[in-house]
Amino acid sequence: xxxxxxxxxxxxxxxxxxxxxxxxxxxxxxxxxxxxxxxxxxxxxxxxxxxxxxxxxxxxxxxxxxxxxxxxxxxxxxxxxxxxxxxxxxxxxxxxxxxxxxxxxxxxxxxxxxxxxxxxxxxxxxxxxxxxxxxxxxxxxxxxxxxxxxxxxxxxxxxxxxxxxxxxxxxxxxxxxxxxxxxxxxxxxxxxxxxxxxxxxxxxxxxxxxxxxxxxxxxxxxxxxxxxxxxxxxxxxxxxxxxxxxxxxxxxxxxxxxxxxxxxxxxxxxxxxxxxxxxxxxxxxxxxxxxxxxxxxxxxxxxxxxxxxxxxxxxxxxxxxxxxxxxxxxxxxxxxxxxxxxxxxxxxxxxxxxxxxxxxxxxxxxxxxxxxxxxxxxxxxxxxxxxxxxxxxxxxxxxxxxxxxxxxxxxxxxxxxxxxxxxxxxxxxxxxxxxxxxxxxxxxxxxxxxxxxxxxxxxxxxxxxxxxxxxxxxxxxxxxxxxxxxxxxxxxxxxxxxxxxxxxxxxxxxxxxxxxxxxxxxxxxxxxxxxxxxxxxxxxxxxxxxxxxxxxxxxxxxxxxx
Amino acid sequence: xxxxxxxxxxxxxxxxxxxxxxxxxxxxxxxxxxxxxxxxxxxxxxxxxxxxxxxxxxxxxxxxxxxxxxxxxxxxxxxxxxxxxxxxxxxxxxxxxxxxxxxxxxxxxxxxxxxxxxxxxxxxxxxxxxxxxxxxxxxxxxxxxxxxxxxxxxxxxxxxxxxxxxxxxxxxxxxxxxxxxxxxxxxxxxxxxxxxxxxxxxxxx
Numbered sequence: 093x094x095x096x097x098x099x100x101x102x103x104x105x106x107x108x109x110x111x112x113x114x115x116x117x118x119x120x121x122x123x124x125x126x127x128x129x130x131x132x133x134x135x136x137x138x139x140x141x142x143x144x145x146x147x148x149x150x151x152x153x154x155x156x157x158x159x160x161x162x163x164x165x166x167x168x169x170x171x172x173x174x175x176x177x178x179x180x181x182x183x184x185x186x187x188x189x190x191x192x193x194x195x196x197x198x199x200x201x202x203x204x205x206x207x208x209x210x211x212x213x214x215x216x217x218x219x220x221x222x223x224x225x226x227x228x229x230x231x232x233x234x235x236x237x238x239x240x241x242x243x244x245x246x247x248x249x250x251x252x253x254x255x256x257x258x259x260x261x262x263x264x265x266x267x268x269x270x271x272x273x274x275x276x277x278x279x280x281x282x283x284x285x286x287x288x289x290x291x292x293x294x295x296x297x298x299x300x301x302x303x304x305x306x307x308x309x310x311x312x313x314x315x316x317x318x319x320x321x322x323x324x325x326x327x328x329x330x331x332x333x334x335x336x337x338x339x340x341x342x343x344x345x346x347x348x349x350x351x352x353x354x355x356x357x358x359x360x361x362x363x364x365x366x367x368x369x370x371x372x373x374x375x376x377x378x379x380x381x382x383x384x385x386x387x388x389x390x391x392x393x394x395x396x397x398x399x400x401x402x403x404x405x406x407x408x409x410x411x412x413x414x415x416x417x418x419x420x421x422x423x424x425x426x427x428x429x430x431x432x433x434x435x436x437x438x439x440x441x442x443x444x445x446x447x448x449x450x451x452x453x454x455x456x457x458x459x460x461x462x463x464x465x466x467x468x469x470x471x472x473x474x475x476x477x478x479x480x481x482x483x484x485x486x487x488x489x490x491x492x493x494x495x496x497x498x499x500x501x502x503x504x505x506x507x508x509x510x511x512x513x514x515x516x517x518x519x520x521x522x523x524x525x526x527x528x529x530x531x532x533x534x535x536x537x538x539x540x541x542x543x544x545x546x547x548x549x550x551x552x553x554x555x556x557x558x559x560x561x562x563x564x565x566x567x568x569x570x571x572x573x574x575x576x577x578x579x580x581x582x583x584x585x586x587x588x589x590x591x592x593x594x595x596x597x598x599x600x601x602x603x604x605x606x607x608x609x610x611x612x613x614x615x616x617x618x619x620x621x622x623x624x625x626x627x628x629x630x631x632x633x634x635x636x637x638x639x640x641x642x643x644x645x646x647x648x649x650x651x652x653x654x
Numbered sequence: 655x656x657x658x659x660x661x662x663x664x665x666x667x668x669x670x671x672x673x674x675x676x677x678x679x680x681x682x683x684x685x686x687x688x689x690x691x692x693x694x695x696x697x698x699x700x701x702x703x704x705x706x707x708x709x710x711x712x713x714x715x716x717x718x719x720x721x722x723x724x725x726x727x728x729x730x731x732x733x734x735x736x737x738x739x740x741x742x743x744x745x746x747x748x749x750x751x752x753x754x755x756x757x758x759x760x761x762x763x764x765x766x767x768x769x770x771x772x773x774x775x776x777x778x779x780x781x782x783x784x785x786x787x788x789x790x791x792x793x794x795x796x797x798x799x800x801x802x803x804x805x806x807x808x809x810x811x812x813x814x815x816x817x818x819x820x821x822x823x824x825x826x827x828x829x830x831x832x833x834x835x836x837x838x839x840x841x842x843x844x845x846x847x848x849x850x851x852x853x854x855x856x857x858x859x
Contacts, residue, residue, distance in 0.1 A: 159768045164761040216758035241768035315773035567790045568803040635791060644793040645803035 139281040147273025150302030154311040160250045166237035167219040169210040173203040175229030213237045240356035245315045248350040248369040252359040273302040306524040308344035316636040317349040324629045329617030334371035334501045336610040340509035343518035371501035373471040379578025380435045382494030389455035392539045395446030398429045408438045411485025433553040437493040444492040458538045459507045466519045475499040505610035508597045512605035515544035561623030564630045568645030573598020575623035591615045596626035609634045
């Protein structure tokens with residue numbers, strides 16, 4: 093093989109090399125210069141993952157930090173049906189973990205869809221067990237789940253969330269903006285099914301968790317209130333009931349029970365009507381409990397004293413309408429205290445006439461009737477109070493014993509809280525102010541401390557043996573309150589049809605009240621007065637609340653057993 | 655490292671004197687200069703006892719060797735760093751996963767605990783122990799040992815009144831928890847309850 097000189101060979105080699113290098117250069121130029129950016133972007137794209145980092149929704153706790161609503165991690169189980177060859181066999185393995193029927197699971201796994209949900213909101217632990225089975229085509233999706241550890245307790249206050257975790261009821265709805273955080277995101281490059289590539293750029297934004305909210309509720313008092321009212325409503329065959337427990341000195345609502353209730357973990361299973369909070373959303377005519385406003389106004393304006401004697405006729409005619417008392421009676425000669433204790437409508441009309449309608453209206457307004465409670469609860473009603481311009485001849489006498497206007501249960505409780513707090517009205521509250529927030533200005537004086545004390549002592553006689561609610565007494569404490577048996581308006585006809593609302597609102601200890609409890613039982617099927625229906629509920633809830641709040645009875649056994 | 659040390663030694667050898675090195679910048683390219691300049695500047699007086707190394711050819715060989723060593727060392731270092739980083743990434747990923755798992759189980763345990771602490775559960779457990787609500791509040795003041803209220807013994811518990819309603823509530827809320835968990839939880843709850851209630855008994859006999 094003689095191929096000329098070394099030089100020739102070298103020349104040929106160089107030509108070949110140059111040729112090959114030219115091809116390389118051309119390709120390089122194409123890859124780097126012409127398609128360079130696009131290719132680089134595609135490559136990064138292939139490795140780049142952007143994941144959403146979920147922000148935790150704020151926790152809702154009671155005043156002592158017991159959780160009422162919290163957020164935990166959860167997994168949705170998803171499937172790629174095209175990867176599942178034997179749906180039935182896979183379903184058999186899967187079903188026990190999901191708590192579902194094998195056939196049901198199999199159905200969801202059969203088909204040719206690339207993405208279906210098999211089950212939602214499982215615990216991460218369950219997912220790990222499923223993952224360990226190594227089933228092809230079964231995946232999970234990270235999510236969060238709202239849990240209500242106490243279930244029904246406080247459900248009507250706390251509310252509930254929808255499928256996407258957004259607040260749909262109660263505080264969850266009213267304070268959704270504060271509770272929901274802002275989801276973050278993270279972008280990173282990662283190798284095939286592997287961890288993040290360490291030297292590559294990562295970017296992202298940390299999620300901002302939602303704000304935690306502390307309610308004024310006490311979970312234990314709330315529970316006892318709910319249980320007690322539920323039992324009473326069932327026993328009376330009533331339609332619904334509510335209990336409000338308030339600290340009159342701060343306006344803080346310690347319990348706000350509404351029955352029938354629902355399990356906040358499963359709001360879909362509940363009746364729509366039970367999802368709200370009746371103590372706030374339902375307005376009713378308060379009836380005789382209003383008489384404390386009448387008596388307060390009369391005492392404060394100097395129209396009468398607790399000892400003023402009233403001649404009470406069997407019936408009383410005003411503007412052509414004949415007014416009766418709850419029980420027919422002959423003529424009575426009672427002082428104002430007895431009139432209140434025995435809850436005479438006629439006596440109240442006569443007492444209120446000593447100060448006149450305008451003063452009466454003024455006091456109703458100042459006690460918060462017809463005005464929003466300021467709680468901002470969804471669906472809350474402000475009640476209704478007719479303005480004096482719209483009054484007919486019978487409006488004023490009707491108002492004095494609690495008909496012809498409406499309130500919600502919290503408004504009614506707030507009236508008694510004002511009297512309990514020496515005549516100073518502190519607006520009710522459900523949410524503890526955030527730390528560092530400016531403290532609200534204290535209450536507005538409505539009546540003098542002296543009048544408030546007089547009214548309280550009159551209320552004590554209601555619970556005494558001669559009053560309308562001796563069953564509301566608690567041994568060892570001075571308890572006062574007022575019964576009410578109001579006629580309920582039938583919404584279908586706007587008329588009275590014999591349905592009633594039995595209520596009892598009271599406070600303890602009378603000398604310096606620390607608790608106000610308001611009970612109402614709507615449309616009982618048994619014919620009973622408010623004191624008989626609601627009194628025992630008041631006693632049970634108050635007894636527990638006194639112990640929970642560590643309000644000691646007066647020292648020594650001498651004063652016990654009232 | 656050893657490679658680097660060697661580099662320095664060899665690099666200094668041709669120079670010996672510091673003057674020759676001073677003007678040159680530390681880049682590898684300029685290092686080539688001293689061996690060439692040296693003879694010219696210092697003239698005929700040859701370097702003392704190393705004639706073989708002094709030839710340009712040998713020096714080029716040495717230089718190439720040095721470059722190769724540097725390159726190899728650099729490459730190895732790069733490889734080592736990258737491997738370490740990748741290893742770190744795997745460890746990080748593992749630990750993150752472990753952290754996530756631990757956070758999840760902490761959450762789950764917390765949830766179970768708060769369910770177990772729910773008032774309905776506690777009441778159920780207390781009633782199971784034969785306890786009843788205190789109808790007549792009585793307090794024992796610890797400072798002076800005074801009894802506030804009238805300590806009337808609570809009537810015996812009415813056993814025919816189980817809290818059926820609460821039991822159903824529990825069943826509904828606890829459905830996600832497995833049977834094993836419930837029993838374990840129950841035992842814990844009961845123990846906690848016993849303690850709690852005993853304290854309360856002292857305070858309110």
